[in-house]
Amino acid sequence: MSHSIELGYIRIEVADPAALWAFLTDVVGLAPGEPTSAGEPTWSDDEAAQRVVIAVGPRNDLAALGFEAVGEAAFASTVARLAAAGFTPTDGDEALRRARRVERVATVDAPWGTPVEVVLGLERRPEPAPTPLVPGGFLTADQGFGHVVVATTAFDESVRFATDGLGMVQSDWLLTEIAEGIELEVRFFHCNARHHTLALARAPFELPQALHHVMFETNERDDVGHAFDRAFAAGLPIPNGLGRHDNDRMFSFYVASPAGFQVEVGHGAIQVARPWTGDRRYERISAWGHQPVVPGPAG
Numbered sequence: 001m002s003h004s005i006e007l008g009y010i011r012i013e014v015a016d017p018a019a020l021w022a023f024l025t026d027v028v029g030l031a032p033g034e035p036t037s038a039g040e041p042t043w044s045d046d047e048a049a050q051r052v053v054i055a056v057g058p059r060n061d062l063a064a065l066g067f068e069a070v071g072e073a074a075f076a077s078t079v080a081r082l083a084a085a086g087f088t089p090t091d092g093d094e095a096l097r098r099a100r101r102v103e104r105v106a107t108v109d110a111p112w113g114t115p116v117e118v119v120l121g122l123e124r125r126p127e128p129a130p131t132p133l134v135p136g137g138f139l140t141a142d143q144g145f146g147h148v149v150v151a152t153t154a155f156d157e158s159v160r161f162a163t164d165g166l167g168m169v170q171s172d173w174l175l176t177e178i179a180e181g182i183e184l185e186v187r188f189f190h191c192n193a194r195h196h197t198l199a200l201a202r203a204p205f206e207l208p209q210a211l212h213h214v215m216f217e218t219n220e221r222d223d224v225g226h227a228f229d230r231a232f233a234a235g236l237p238i239p240n241g242l243g244r245h246d247n248d249r250m251f252s253f254y255v256a257s258p259a260g261f262q263v264e265v266g267h268g269a270i271q272v273a274r275p276w277t278g279d280r281r282y283e284r285i286s287a288w289g290h291q292p293v294v295p296g297p298a299g
């Protein structure tokens with residue numbers, strides 16, 4: 001399907017980059033790359049020069065999301081759409097363009113409290129970055145590097161930012177009671193064939209982290225299992241073991257990073273076709289699985 005934008009990169013601020021380095025490289029299986037011109041370490045899961053950028057700071061949270069426009073017309077129309085919706089981006093300077101390895105960047109503060117950067121011309125390498133722990137590689141072509149789920153008290157304005165501003169379309173939504181009297185509402189948005197590039201969760205109060213999780217999709221089903229084994233062997237918390245989501249049908253698990261936010265490694269999600277007729281309410285997160293993994297007795 002033709003599209004204007006895809007998820008280009010995520011920048012995350014963490015207090016202890018060393019712990020995250022091992023997590024992203026040895027557990028998730030991403031390829032470490034060259035640090036940015038600002039000296040920030042980077043990772044990639046494909047040809048792009050950077051997909052994950054780590055900034056050092058106390059927040060342990062999302063620092064910026066980069067949405068890559070597929071061409072100059074898409075860049076201009078995305079910036080114009082944001083401005084028309086009342087979210088006027090400002091042009092990034094040469095230092096920011098160099099740090100993001102892009103030809104153009106326009107920045108706007110999203111209602112959930114962190115910048116969104118609309119970019120053009122994210123630098124590419126001739127070959128995908130080597131990911132020996134994920135031999136089948138990652139699904140990114142025309143879909144961006146994955147998806148991100150953000151929890152926010154500014155939910156309605158964030159939905160407006162995603163739809164009216166970024167031009168995303170709701171894929172479906174989840175409303176379910178997760179505990180007596182406590183409802184979880186999540187809305188899932190697509191901007192290309194990926195079922196959702198961004199999902200927004202309605203936070204009942206200010207949470208310590210806006211970034212709930214970032215998802216990387218493998219081409220091979222077994223690569224999810226191998227990633228699960230690495231997460232388990234590393235002794236990291238696994239809030240959701242292997243399972244399958246009800247809405248996007250993704251087979252996946254979630255591991256908690258040393259910085260608190262979670263990473264979902266998944267495979268086999270459905271893709272969005274146009275016209276999209278699947279927008280409806282779901283009442284459960286998962287068709288099966290995704291229970292928390294509690295380590296058993298040794299031996």
Ligand SMILES: [Fe+2]
Pocket residue numbers: 147149213215264
């Ligand atoms: Fe997810």
